Structure formats: structure tokens, C-alpha cells
Amino acid sequence: MSSGEGYDITAFATTDKPGQFEEITYKTPPLKEDEVFIKILAGGVCHTDMLFMNKPGVILGHEPVGEIVDLGAGVRGHKKGDIVGWIFLRDACLDCKKCRSGYDSMCPYRVSFPEGNNNGFAHGAVCKAKFIFAIPECFTPREAAPLMCAGLTLFTALHIAQVPPTAHVAIVGIGGLGHLGIQFSRAWGCHVTAISHTPSKKEESLQFGAHEFLCSKDFTPEFIEQAPKFDYILNTVSVNLEWDNYMDLLDSNGSMFMLGIPEGPIQIHKVLPMIAHQKTLRGSVNGSRYVVDLMLEFAARHNIKPTIVDYPMTPEGISKAIKDNEDGSIRYRAVLTPQ
Ligand SMILES: NC(=O)c1ccc[n+]([C@@H]2O[C@H](COP(=O)([O-])OP(=O)(O)OC[C@H]3O[C@@H](n4cnc5c(N)ncnc54)[C@H](OP(=O)(O)O)[C@@H]3O)[C@@H](O)[C@H]2O)c1
Ligand SMILES: [Zn+2]
Numbered sequence: 001m002s003s004g005e006g007y008d009i010t011a012f013a014t015t016d017k018p019g020q021f022e023e024i025t026y027k028t029p030p031l032k033e034d035e036v037f038i039k040i041l042a043g044g045v046c047h048t049d050m051l052f053m054n055k056p057g058v059i060l061g062h063e064p065v066g067e068i069v070d071l072g073a074g075v076r077g078h079k080k081g082d083i084v085g086w087i088f089l090r091d092a093c094l095d096c097k098k099c100r101s102g103y104d105s106m107c108p109y110r111v112s113f114p115e116g117n118n119n120g121f122a123h124g125a126v127c128k129a130k131f132i133f134a135i136p137e138c139f140t141p142r143e144a145a146p147l148m149c150a151g152l153t154l155f156t157a158l159h160i161a162q163v164p165p166t167a168h169v170a171i172v173g174i175g176g177l178g179h180l181g182i183q184f185s186r187a188w189g190c191h192v193t194a195i196s197h198t199p200s201k202k203e204e205s206l207q208f209g210a211h212e213f214l215c216s217k218d219f220t221p222e223f224i225e226q227a228p229k230f231d232y233i234l235n236t237v238s239v240n241l242e243w244d245n246y247m248d249l250l251d252s253n254g255s256m257f258m259l260g261i262p263e264g265p266i267q268i269h270k271v272l273p274m275i276a277h278q279k280t281l282r283g284s285v286n287g288s289r290y291v292v293d294l295m296l297e298f299a300a301r302h303n304i305k306p307t308i309v310d311y312p313m314t315p316e317g318i319s320k321a322i323k324d325n326e327d328g329s330i331r332y333r334a335v336l337t338p339q
């Protein structure tokens, strides 16, 4: 990397072989007034990265954290040396009805990952200053990285639903999102149940703060009927499940959030009980700028931190992290560190 008319950035791009990456360098245009140049110090690997591996030349990674090394003349509120993170949302108009009401993540003019080059599998990035966030001092860059997508996604669901502390919440899928979801829901004050198809995750789920653990391999009609019912189910699983089981696990007026992105259409057969008990199936996406600051403050206050597996940010390191995630062997979030 060097300054001057722009910056030479080393990054790791997809190739025509899904799961394999190559080192590239590219030159950025000169820094604009409202931009910052960041040296990346850590980057989480999210399951969503894998959805974009099917075409070459894409720089993935949407949980980057780094240090500001240069900033445009118009940037306020940040200085050189600050540690910042950025999120899925890379730009938004900040002037439309959605932006003005705090929903910039749904702005029709937004730029979202993986568009743009300022993604996380790289040694540096140029970002608009309005879309970066100061990382609280209690977090190292590698601890903060998974908060920028995994943490934010879980926190956003709790926040937009205004989940009361009296609620019974179930987190389905104890991976990158799920293990932070347990911690956020517990700190929120809720009764938390972890639901996993991996029995060996029980002890760690309880350590993350779950009051109870259910193994989805035990699910039978009798088990579901007798199981405790939930006000909120936050599903973080990336495959199709027996969704009727989960709708049956909702209490009357309960909501199931689809946070995970299953492949293909999903099916719910038992529509009448859903109507009779006023159950809701809803989506929730990563998060808006206002919620990022709330999430970071909340995570710092409650000492919410990811459990990390480290990998070098090299083509081989990224491939290994992706492969281990696909194998389900990572407990609980892969984080890449530039070498
Ligand atoms: N809504 C959003 O804005 C948003 C943001 C980020 C990510 N996502 C999506 O959220 C999902 C989770 O992302 P992540 O990074 O947390 O992934 P992850 O670390 O791979 O965790 C997913 C978890 O799903 C469970 N799972 C995996 N395969 C399964 C199977 N065959 N049957 C049942 N359960 C299975 C596993 O938990 P157990 O072993 O405990 O069962 C696994 O740990 C992905 O689909 C991702 O694309 C959405
Ligand atoms: Zn993500």
C-alpha cells in the first residue's frame, strides 16, 4: 500500500474455482473528501460470503475491522489511528424516506456487499466515512470483526422486534450468528434456548448463556408437543429444515425470524394453526447505521465476544476457513488476519 494519487491495495479475489482465491492488487482513485483509507487488521468469514463464490474476480468479506491511515478533508468524527469496522451496507443516499426513518439498510439506492471493492478479504479499503463505525476499546480488531455482521444481524432482530426481557427466545443453529445470538438474547434479559443439530454443542451453548439446550435430532411429534414454546425463534441455519416443527414451537402470537438463508423455497404445511395462534414468519437483514452503534455499545457493556478460530489472510487461509465452515467444524467464527 502507498499513498499519493491513490492506494495500491492487496486483496484476495474469487477465482473460477469456487472456494479458491488469488492475491490481486488494484489501485484506488485518489481519496475523496468524504472517504477514509483503512488498513485492515482482521476480517470475519460469514456463511453469506459463500453465496458469492460462483464468479471470479470478486473480493469477499463483510466483517472487516481496521485502522484509519488517511482521511479526506471533509471527514468529521474520525482521526488517523482510529480502529473502525464497517458492515454489509457500504453506501446509501441518507436522504430518502427509508434512510430518514433509520432504515438505510433498505435504501433503494444503497450499495451492499459484495458491490464495490471495499470488502474485507484485503489488506486495505477505501470507505465512505459515514459508513464506518468506531470500535469500542474493549474489543481487539479480531474480536470486533464478527460483530459487524453476525452480531449485528442478531442484535437487529431483537431490536426491530422490540423483544421484551420477559420473552422466551430460541436460537436455532449455533454457528457464527447463533453463538452471538445466545449472548445477545441473554444480555437482553430473555430466557434463552439453544436449538442445535449438533449434540456436542450443548456445554458451550450453556456457557454462552443459554438456559436450555434442545437437540433438533430429538424432534418427534411427541417431543414438539411437550417442548416449551417460544415467543421468538431466531433461525440462523443455512439449510432447509422441517419448518412446521419450528412453527409448532412458537407460542401464540410468536414470531419466527428467518435470518439464515436456506437454499430453495421453504414449505409450511400447517397454515391453520399459524392463523389460529397468530404466528408470524418474518425476515430481518444485517442492520442500519443507527443500530450498529447501539449494537457495539450494548456488546461492550455486556462483554459479548465471539469465540474465534484464527486463519491467515492468504489465498490458502481463506480457502481453509471456507472449507472448515462448509464442513461445520468451526467453533464458532473464522477470523482472518493479514500476514
Ligand atoms: N439475515 C442476514 O442479514 C444475514 C446475515 C449474516 C448471515 N446470514 C445467513 O445466516 C446463516 C448463518 O450464517 P453463519 O455465518 O452463522 O453460518 P455458520 O457459522 O455456518 O452457522 C450455521 C449453523 O447452521 C447449522 N447447520 C448447518 N448445517 C446444518 C444442517 N444440515 N442441518 C441443520 N443445521 C445445520 C449449524 O448449527 P448447529 O450445529 O448448531 O445445528 C451451523 O453452525 C447463513 O445462511 C448466512 O447466509 C444472514
Ligand atoms: Zn454476514
Ligand SMILES: [Zn+2]
Binding pocket: 092, 093, 094, 095, 096, 097, 098, 099, 100, 104, 107, 108, 109
Ligand atoms: Zn436512502
